[in-house]
Structures are given as structure tokens and as C-alpha cells.
Amino acid sequence: MKIVVCIKHVPARDSRLRIAQSGEWIEERDLSWEINEPDTYALEEALRLREKHGGEVLAITAGPDRAAEALKRGLAMGADRAIHLAGDVFNAADANATARGLADALRGEAPDLVLAGVQSDDKGYAATGVMLAELLGMPHSTLIMEVEVLDGRVKVKREMESGWFEWLELPLPAVLTIQSGINQVRYSTLKGIMAAKKKDLRRVEAPAAGSAGTGPAGTGPAGTSPTALHGLAFPSRTSRAEIFDGDGKAAAGSLWERLRRDGKLR
Amino acid sequence: MSAEIWVFAEERGGTVKPTSWEVLGVGQRLAGELGKPLAAVIAGSDVGSAAGALAAKELSRVLALESPALDPYTPDAHTRAVREAIESESPDLILFSHTYRIRDFVPKLAAALDRPYVPDCVGVTVEDGQPVFVRQVFQGKIDARVAVRGEGPWLATLQNGAFPAEDVRAGAAAAPVERRAMDSGGAASRTTVLEVFEGVKDKVDLTRAEVIVAVGRGIGKQENLKIVQELADAFGAELAASRPVCDNEWLPMDRQIGSSGQTVSPRLYIAVGISGAIQHLVGMKGAATIVAINKDPNAPIFQVADYGIVGDLFEVVPALTALARAG
């Protein structure tokens, strides 16, 4: 079977971010980048399905030049080949614009299964995978905890709210977004890193913003998004809690006295 | 009459979900500021009682989309029903809560309609006669405003717990409920629901606890739980935890507080080594009094706490235990 995994290149977790002058994005200089962590679970799941059922794992990303690194990391982990839908436009793209780009790039691939992480660590729309399903005309499910490929169908366990789950069955081809933590993501081995250099990483240019053609309906030229971020700012944190100081013992003493005085102890 | 603002409400077992009231409160405010009528929309196989509850609020109407195909939930059937309603009624703006179900089908709906989708908003204001959204990016590290291009309807989801449900105003008279039988003769849903089940049976009922001592990953390792158990015992409290602690199997899953665990509102809640991720906060912020002990003064838990100690839990907790034992 052919499995496509959508991955995104995002700043490493714990990065100290700065906001770009424009206020529309972050300052990208001096950042380290990694595969969006939720996507690594999707990639791991794809590799496991390939090991079980055979076939091919194709990694795809949409992003500026730097994003090719995410694909190299994916190839080093074990993906067979990769497509880089390249364009600076994807920094400003919303889920809709990204999903449209990915759908166009994937149309010729006829995958059996498309996997994506549950959401991205940067913009966090939690929507691209679902939109991609609609654009590719495939059924989908989200927050998947278990995947079982059957003959022409896939049986999945989906996480619901408040500790509930459901088992679903969908016909293939289908799109699934994978819940983080469902597997132990493998290391890319040093040999895998060297082997990745020889694998096929195809670059496809995305249409530049403002070029001919049309983007999502009513939103202007291709490459523009129906929604755009601006006015990025660090939130001001406010605390209304009464804080007790001193070393552990003294603070505990003050807290205890206060709880007693305020009648919180009964 | 200008186009409506819709609030898409969800129900479970005939009861409107609390998050839907949060969204309805925002809808009422925006309807006032934009001068547009507000409708509540609800979809399911039989949503009469939920529709009735919604109709008691200040609204121009309630639209109940009903079809046997809507139960059990599938994204195909929900998308089809809501899309049909949108295309026939042409609302301007549709607000949803950012629940698992909404995240499962509304992006599909937005892509099918090819309309702007602004998920997980923590703020909505009106500027120059247009709604302006605020959402968090980079895992909550940065707030961003969202500029929306193109015609309505715009679809937006609101972060759960980010808006007060008590803001919802009751209506002077019951709003009319329009029950709409949706066409279920279309293509069947491609998804088959085989089974719906609860992860843990016979769980500890934390919702009845008067006092809860909850522990987070600041405890470091399972062996350290002992001091927190002792604190709980000294306070006569139930021991609970945030998700990472239960995921690590340091405590059983049924001790978990938060969105994927239990929701509690005890008289006193003592959070030990819990940073206060939103998923945890939604499960405990109903507590009457919240005490937080954490070494990070910027931990979000202090935003909901009444009393706090910024310090080393390994010093504070034993000291507090000793005081509680002494009475």
C-alpha cells in the first residue's frame, strides 16, 4: 500500500521565540527546527504499517526552503521518498491554503492512506488533515489511537472526550490524523541518515502569492489564504493568587494560617 | 433583514453541552455589537429537549437539524446536514466550540464551502463592523490576531473554557424552534461506527470529593508520590493527578482531572507541581478555593489559584503535611 504522511517543519520545542518586525510571523533566524512532534507519531505509524503490509511511505511537506530538512529527517527515519511543496507563501498560509497545496501535489499519487499529526506546534489549527480529506474526496477520522488495515478498509480507534473511545471503519483510501503518543517514535539511525541522502526528494514549486490562477474562492490570487495572522504579541500573564514567600516551611506556615483565617479549613 | 450569526450548539443525551453556552454568550455579544440577529443551530436525531433549552435564551430562533443519519455521529452526515442548512440560509458568521467533534467535521465543512475557518479562538471583538479574532499560536506562547478575507459565512471555533458561560442572557420569551428534517436520502456516510465505549469502568468518583490534592509532573518520579499521598491523608483529601502522571501509570487513569479525565468542583483543591495546562484547568477551575504549589512563578496554574507558593514542593509539601496533622 502507498501511505502518504504529511509533516511540518516547526521551531524546536522549547525554542525561545522572537516576533518578526512585521508582527505577522516569528523571527526565523537562529532557530532550530524539527519535525512537528505530532507528525512524528503519524510517520512512525506509517512506517509500522509498511513493515506489516509492505508498500511505500511518501513524506510530504509544504513550506519554505528550510522545510526540506523535515523531509530529510523523515527519510532518515525510514520514509521511502519525499515531496517538498516549496514556497515562502506557506509561512503565512492557513490550513485551507496548505491543504489545497497538498491536495494538488498529491493528486497524481493515488495514496491508499494519508496520515497527518493531530495538529501543528506552530499555528495549531488542527484542521489541515481534515480539509485535505475533503479536497481529495476521501473519508477521514481524527485523533486516532489504533490503526488496523483490512482488505480495502481501515478499522480505527478514535479518542472521544472525557475518557470515551469509538471503533470506526472507513473504506480506503482515507485520511487519518494520529493522536500523539500512540507509539514510540523510532530514532533515525546514523546509517539511516546517510541512506537518506540517496533517496528521492522531489521539489515542487508552489505558485507564488499574487501569481495567476485563483486560490480559495473569493480570497484573491493563488497562494493567498482566506485568513492571515497579524499583530503577534506575547500574552501578558496575570495572576490574582495571593503568593506566600519565604523558604518552604515558612511559606507553608503562612499559607496554613491564611487558609485557617479565611475559613477554608473545615 | 441582515444575515444571521449562528451559534452551533452541541448536546449529549438531551442536554446542551456547557461549552455551547460559552459560545452562545459570545454570540449574543457579537449580535448586539454587529446589529445582526442570532440563531442557535443544533443537529442530531432528536434534539427537541436541547432545542427547548436553547430557545429560553435571548435568540431570534433555534434551528434544529434532525435526521436519523446524524446518530451516531459521523463527519460525513454532520457536514452534509450543516452544509445544506448554511447554503439555504446564508448566515454571515458561524461560531462553534473547539471540541473533538467540531474539530472532526467543521474543517471539512469549511473546505467544502471554501470559506474562512478560524479555529480555537480565545478572543473575538468587533472593529469597523467586522469580527476580529484572537488565537494562540506556538503552543500558547504567542497571541495573534486573525485577519479574514472574503465573504461569509466565516466559520470560527472558540477555545473551551476561554469565555464565561454565565454571560448567556435569557430571552424575554421563548424563541421559536424550527425543526428541520434533513435530507437523509443522499449518499450514506462512509464511516461506520462499530462501537462506542468508555476507557475505564468503575472509576473512582472524584466529583464527590470535598477536598482534592492533585499532583503533576513536577513530582518527578513515582517514588516521590508518597509525600503527596501523605498531604492528602493529612487533609482528608482524595489524591488526583494531571494527565502526564496518569499516562506514566504512576497513578491509575481514574484519578485524572481534566478534559480527558474527571471534572471536579471541590471545596478545596491543592495543586502540587501542576503547571496548569488548559486541559487540566478546565477540569478543576470550578473548585471553590484553589491552592497552587509550583516552582515556576509563570505557571498558568497561578492564574486560577487563590493562594500560591512559588517554591520547592519537596520542602513545602512535608511542612504543610506536618501543620495539617497538628491541626
Added chain:
Amino acid sequence: MTRSGPPKADETPVSQTLPEALQSDAVVESREGERDVPRHAAPAGNGAPAGVQATQRAARRVTFQGVDYYDLSSLLTDEQRMARDTVRRFVDERVMPVIEEHYQAASFPRELIEPMAELGVFGANLPEEYGCAGLDNVAYGLIMQELERGDSGVRSFASVQGALVMYPIFAFGSDEQKRHWLPRMAAGQAIGCFGLTEPDFGSNPAGMRTVAERTADGWRLNGSKMWITNGTIADVAVVWAKTRGDEADGAGGVDGAGVGTIRGFLVERGTPGYAAPEMHRKHSLRASVTSELTFDDCEIPAANLLPESGGLKSPLMCLTQARYGIAWGACGSAMACYDEAVRYSRERIQFDRPIGGFQLTQAKLAEMLTEVTKAQLLAYHLGRLKDDGKMKPVQVSLAKRNNVHMAMEVARTARTILGANGITSEYQVMRHMNNLESVYTYEGTHEIHTLVLGQDITGIPAYV
């Protein structure tokens, strides 16, 4: 002693058996608002609620972020960066959770051998045809840096396996020896050790007394070696000995008894006459096996001679390989200590403010960062020279000498920032500090490298 520092809990990877995301808030939970009444929800100026602007996943695993003040990352190739990151993650997830216990128990973490082999750490810069990764030398150096960020003992294990055993087999071995040993050693199925130093000949290996006497069908070894990393657990030892009775030997050796040149031999575990008892009660490199090797009429077949070895320069070539890794490894130790000191100085409160706010602490941190950065650039450029085939052994001496000394100073300064907590097993600094005492002395002492440089500068040897 009372616990007076900030809790260490968040800095310790919490579990081995669970997926890493489950150890953090990284799992995307339902954000169901199941409460009717949020406590704080008044819209703020920008429309965002004042209360719950919570970081969605504020708490998560604390991973080592590296120390890269001069953006060395941007000079690396994608492969080099990936190699670094994959080993960094391995150290976070597999080494850090167990290393302190092993150090305290004075045991080598043998459970790490297999996963390190799976990763491809051993002989990572040797060719793929022998089952190795075929990485360049900068990538190899970065791997050593990351391993030593965990512990010098773990890095030492990999250095010995790769640079001191696989390398001489690769450089001086027969085809058969290469085909037999290299894939097994890359896969961690065979462990190696390197026997050069003797009880009485450390800085002066030319004086070694171990002898290999030609026999009818092989060699008979007599003598002993000391301070041999991995000795007791090794399946094969590369042993350096002076030949006697070889056709190639001259008549007038040091003792006039026909002693020839120094050559390398492979001695397999279990060979009669060969023993490798472990040395105990060390204060340094406690998570590493250090042994004595003894050869008492130990007979080995002729095929166990490394055919291309000859003269003291053969083992010295191996040491150049290993020292190259040490120059990088020392950066790793220093990065770990600096990182811990920075973290601590932000959290530790004295006189009502973080100690990082005091000038004395800042001066220490500035000095540490400066030295770490210089050492990293030195190691990186040395790697480029090595990859270009231009690296000279004296340049390796300079880098080993500087970087290990730097790391010791950084570790000691970090310890002072951590105060009394710095001596406890809750923190890493003292483990690194103690380890570095060995690193300072092994593979050419600091002092000998000083003399190597002195001779290279002046042309005048000053060893005796």
C-alpha cells in the same frame, strides 16, 4: 543534608518505558469545557480572556537544547545536524535516566551497548561496507560531543570501540580481520579494548615491556597493560607489544636480545594466559570499566597479528583518532555543566532574587560561555581539517589539551554556582568534574601535549 535548591524533578527524564510524549503534556487532550462557570473570563483589551490564556502544553519534557552561541548549527550539513540530534535525543531518553545510578554503583551501563549499536555509533566514520555509517568526521565529532554530554564513561566506551579498536583493525588489519571484526563490532556483538599503556610506561609508551615472541605457528605474549577501558568486558583486545624473533627484527634492541618493533596483535577473550581483571574503587569514570590486562605465555595464532602495523606510530595514529573525539567530547561535558549552571542560576533564590542576577554569577557564566564557544569552534575547524585530509596530530594535541582543560574549568565553576547542591547526585556537574580528571590525563596527559606543542613550536624536544 537538607534539600535547599530548586527541585530537580523537571530536569530528569521521567521514564524509560513510555513514549516520550506521554511523559509530557504533549498529548493533545480534549479541551472540553465541561464546567458551566469559568472562573476568570472577563474579556481583556484585545478580546482575549484575562484568565485562561494558559500555555496549552506549558509543561513538557525538558530536553537538552545544546549551547550554540555562535550558531555553529548553521554551518553544519543536514546530515551532521541530524546525527547530532539523534544522539542528543538518545542521551536524553536512554543515558540520562540511568547514568547517575550506574555512576554511583560503579557499573558500566551495558544495556546501552545494543541501542548504541542500533543507532550506528560505533565506528560511525568508517565505511559502510563494514557495516558502519560512513559519516564524515564533523558528524562523528558531534556524536562524541553528545555522548560525553551524558557521561565521559559512555563516550570513552564508544571512543575505544571505534577509534582504538575498529580503527586499527581497519587501518592495519588484513581483509579477513576487517571482514570478521568490523561488522560485529559495529553491531555491538563484539566489544574491544586497546592495550598500550603499562604500569610503568604511561607517557613513555616506547619503553613498553610487553613482548610478543615468534613461535612456530604464531606469537607468545608476555607482559601486562594497565588503565585499559573496556578490558574486562572486551571480546577482543588490540595489544601493542615489542616483537622478538621476528625475521624483520634487528639484532640490537634495547636489551640487546633481538627485540624488534612495536606491533599490534588481536587477543581474544578466553585465550589461555590472558586475563583482564577490573580495577575498582575509582573516583572518576565510575560508569566505565577500567582493567588490567595480563599476558602469561599467552599463545595466539599468526593470523592475529595486525599485518600493516609497525612501530610506535601505529598506536599513536589510533590515539590521534581517539583524541580527536575527546576534543569534541570535552565540549559536551562543558555544555552539560554550563547548561545546568544557567538553569540553576535562574531558579535558585538567595537574598530574594535569582542568583543569576548577581554580578559574580554573571561573570562566571559569561566566562564559561566564552570558553565553551571557543572550544566548539576549535573542534569544528579541526573536524573540517580532518575531513579535508589536512589535520596534523599536533593540532589534535592542541585541541585535546585546550578543550579538556576548558571543560574541567567549566565543570568546577559550575559546581561553585550550584553551591552545596553541586556536590550531590541530584545534579550532573560533579560527575562530569570527576570524570574529566581522567580525561585530562588519558590519551596523552595535558602535560605531554604541552611538550608536543613545545617541540613543534621550537623544534627542540623537552621530554627528558
